[in-house]
Amino acid sequence: MKKFLGLAAVFLCATFALSVRAGVDCTECHGEDGEPAINISVFQNSVHGDLSCTDCHVGADKDMDNHPDNLKKPSCTDCHEDVVESKQHSVHKDLSCTDCHGDIHTLDPDKPISGDADRIMAMCGKCHADSANAKGGKACPNLDLAKKLPPTHGILKHYRQSAHYLKKKKDGSAAATCTDCHGSHDIGGMTDPKSSIYKLNLSKTCGQCHEKIAAQYDRSVHGKAVQRGWDESPTCTCCHNSHLVLPTDSPEALTNKRRVSEKICLSCHEDQRLIQRYGLTGSIGSTYHDSYHSMANARKGSKAATCVDCHTTHNILKTNNPDSSVNPAHVAQTCGQCHKGATEKFALSYDHKSSLKSGNIINYYVRVSYIWLILMVIGGMILHNILTYFAAVIRSYRKRKDEKMITRMTKGQIIIHTVNFLAFFLLVVTGFSLRFSNIPLFHMLTIWLSEGARALIHRIAAVIMILVFGVHFVRIAMGRADRGAFLAMLPKLKDIRDFKENMRYIFLRTEKRPNFGKVTYVEKMEYLALIWGTLVMVLTGLILWFPTEFLHFLPAWAIKVAETIHFMEAILATLSIIFWHFFFIIAHPDAYPLDFTFLDGKMPVEEIKHARPDWYEELKEKGKID
Template sequence: MTSNGEKMETSAKSLIFPSLLLSLSFLLASGGLAQTVEDCLICHGDESLTTMDSTGKEISLFVDESIFANSIHKILGCTGCHKGVEAEMHETPPEPVNCGMCHAEVMELYQAGFHGQKRLEGIMDAPTCGDCHSYHNIRSVDDPDADTYRGNQPKMCARCHGDVRTISKYQIPVPAPYQAYMQSVHGKALQEENLGVAVCSDCHRSHDIRHSSDPASLSHRGNVASTCGLCHPMEEEEYSEDIHGKAVKKGNPDAPVCTDCHTTHAIKPSSDETSSTFPANVSKLTCTYCHSRERIYEKYGYVTQRVTPYLDTYHGVGSRSGDTTTASCVSCHTSHNIRSQEDPLSTINEANIPQTCGQCHEGAGPNYAKGSIHIIPTSRKDIGVYWVRQLYLFLIIMTIGGMLAHNAVIMVRYARDRYQEAKSGRVVRWTTTEVLWHFLLFISFVTLIITGFAFRFPDAWWSSWLTSSPAAFAARGVAHRVAGVLLIGLFFFSIFRSVFTKRGWQQLSARFPVLSDTRNVTQNVLYSFGLSSKPPEFDRYDYSEKAEYWALMWGGFVMIITGIPLWFETFFLGFIPKWMLDVAKAIHYYEAWLATLAILVWHFFFMFIHPENYPINFTVLTGTMTEEEYMEKHPLDYEKMIARGELIEEESEQSLEESEESG
């Protein structure tokens, strides 16, 4: 039995908890009588209520009662978070809100995270609790109207990580994660209300967000596979035994993880042509990023030249054409279970190659494994291909070299006869001065073209020798400028000679376009098509030569007035805006293309390819033409020369030079 004393003690103990609860209720009620939500809203319900923050910026103190009424914290009232308010009309601001009073563990995680650390460093733009959860509209993460709701998280994080000014101000390395995510396979699934898809907090956590360089971060290279494995466990399991996965476990910073192949935020399905895992992109871009880098070879010693031999095979050519059915890297090596060739479980192990190739080549047998897959002709490892290459290189050099030598002997004899014929000509087409002028123009033009385009295309096979070292690059620049000065000198010499000498004025006058040039174009076309039996009759210069001369003068003028500002860039930027210099650079570049193509297509045709001049028009070297050739090509001027007595027998070339100078 129980004594009366025991009963009284038990009865007293049973009253302790109700008494404490009653006292707490009284205290809360008495405090609430003075500071209810309604009391606070007397002032804070006024939309015009503002104050100044520590930076002098005006901030609103207005609280929307309807919003607060939907908050999960409404039961706490105002003073549940805003401590230190003892009177309705308080002059002293309340203490800063400390969410850690109730959420101590979460606050500890936040302060250890990247955002919390930045706040401690004084970066006040770093987000705090209220920036993500709101201040008076705090809702459950399961509430579709909450910013922290899974369907709303990307947009919430984008308030900072999608803001250009914030990204620029703090040099955030990932410039547009929100935009990339919303176009990704995850983002598109989320827009279709698939809440099971990965959102920001799944990969970066909610409160303990850490920098990717932090080993404790979910996005650290060593943790990426396990992070992705939360949704993709089968792929993670395969990758853990993969040659790359094992390297990552050993701390290798160059071994690829999920994000290296799939990207971080812009993950797209392999069926998307812009995806890094699209079949045609796997071999061209994704695997190539590591397996074609010399740095990887130098660091780890394994061959990085596998991609180029693949691209030269039937599979590689098909892949480059965009064929998604042809074998790519992953077709043979798999995606996540890549193993060493010596591994018995590897798909490229000699014992497994027939099965691997048999996926496409039905009936593939053991012979598929007897030979290299990625053949490198220069490697003695592929002994058969290596010696075939050596033999045929020798045969090609000897056979084709012999053919070239044989043909060169014939060509030299023919060219020598043509040269002697041109040299013995009686018609002075060009004087010695004009021949020298043309030769110097050729030197300057070729030098400008090679050194100029080498600057624009420094990695081309024909220009790499001009850009392979600082000294070579500097020499290229000097050569370009020297050739430019020579071109300027030749340009103004031609103008001076045309204006102030008799011979020069005669040449210039003969190059002026006349109405008969139009008729000659038509007649030449009709004659060439066999629609007329009469060829056109040209004067001293035909329409093609006139067009070329004036194109030369115009092009030279354009290149000079655009090239000089590019040479003396700092000087000219002292009085013209940069955009004008950019325009000059563009004109200089495209005019160079126009001039080069015009020379190749037009000038070289009449110099080397035209049947009447092949293999070369030697007039550019001798300055003379035979009487028969000149009479055939320029009959109108030939008659005038006879009348003027300008053949060599009548007036020597030397006398022409003397008359030119005296004129």
């Protein structure tokens, strides 16, 4: 009972004090049931608890008849003049104090925003939320301003994964929060010279915690370049990121030892635009890639040197600087970190110039000599084997003259096959030359063609293939021989048995070969794949040829899908021809050195007897062979 009376006394005293200071009893309208309601006890314990209502709501007690229309908007300037002044020049000038700080009647002095990473993130996250959809959302107190915000989604997500946040959460040690880098009230944009995140000021901002590193950076070639106005010279955030600042031992960090050279250093030092604009050495990337260090690092060698092992991380100085780690006076010591007993002479053997003509002319001519030697020796071997192969082809063809032959393809079928193959070849060359123009093979094949000529040839070849496809089915409909050949290509249960028997033969489970007929399952699979592939390529090709017309009745995503299908089907068809069709007409033991059926349409009787016994028996029954 005493406790209850004590609490009641405190509440009454607080209410009395508030009403006395104000000259009126504000709680009559703004008590717990008022509008707006003020919790008096919470207010008395807030950071503003020693203020009266009229300290902020000036004149509220003077003219009660016109209250609240006579009220002026509360201003924080009277007490926080310097803060309000700095905010007027910040990117948040259109925000009110309460947009960030919340209800000033409830600010707890024991829970300040500053220094608490989670509270700061909650405050900044009202507008700078993780989700792109949250931009301008209800959480942001100033919707008009929020609509003008640049995309900032991912900032808080990245910060929560950063070394700064994780360190602070782990042991409460000092680590950067939003306000440590951006400031509290005087937050400027990246292009504002007074901003803490302006390029020239970044090292100073980061140097608040990383003082030694910032000093090293400021005197480095990168820091000096920024000071001279070279706006593309890297700063802290270029290498370490702005918000996703990961520890260097993190596998995802760009500054990780295994990634730093390729992902950070060479991203600039191999950029031809930067090399030309700033007169950088253009061979840094190629000479590094030519070194053991790069090759071992690519294989995740734990001891392989990267750029920062030799040039240091932040204190990167010109070679002629006496303090540089690669200055002649220190280079042996630098190499000695890994190579005990290294000398300056040793260092010269592994610098960026050692693989260049200007740095090692003897190595250059040895390399060039070997390139020519390889071309001549291996080229001679290839030429020798090509001649050997064609000699075998010629002898095999001459041998056919003395063999009894059976017609397998009519002249019409030979013509269709030949024209279709030539059209297919042109489509492959002109199609892949567009997609893989950087590959020397395709570049050389079309080096004499302009893009317009390439596209024209590709479309002409496509039209030819469509016509051949149409002629083929007209012949099937009208010609008995072609119709019979088509029906023979349709799958049968025997094909399954032949496949099983062939697998047993391939895996040496039997010495008896399958009793193949005139058409094997191999040829049926290829023929049906040809029909399907042609239909797919024609349909998707027409969509890509006439996209505006097709978009009258197709959705927008269909164009890209057609492009993907066209490309992938082209790869599938090309590889099928190389590894399936060519194998069975060239590399298969029964066909080597070449199956000539596609040239004259005939097949030796002995080959039929050996490779297609069922067809051989069928021919005997029909009296076509003895």
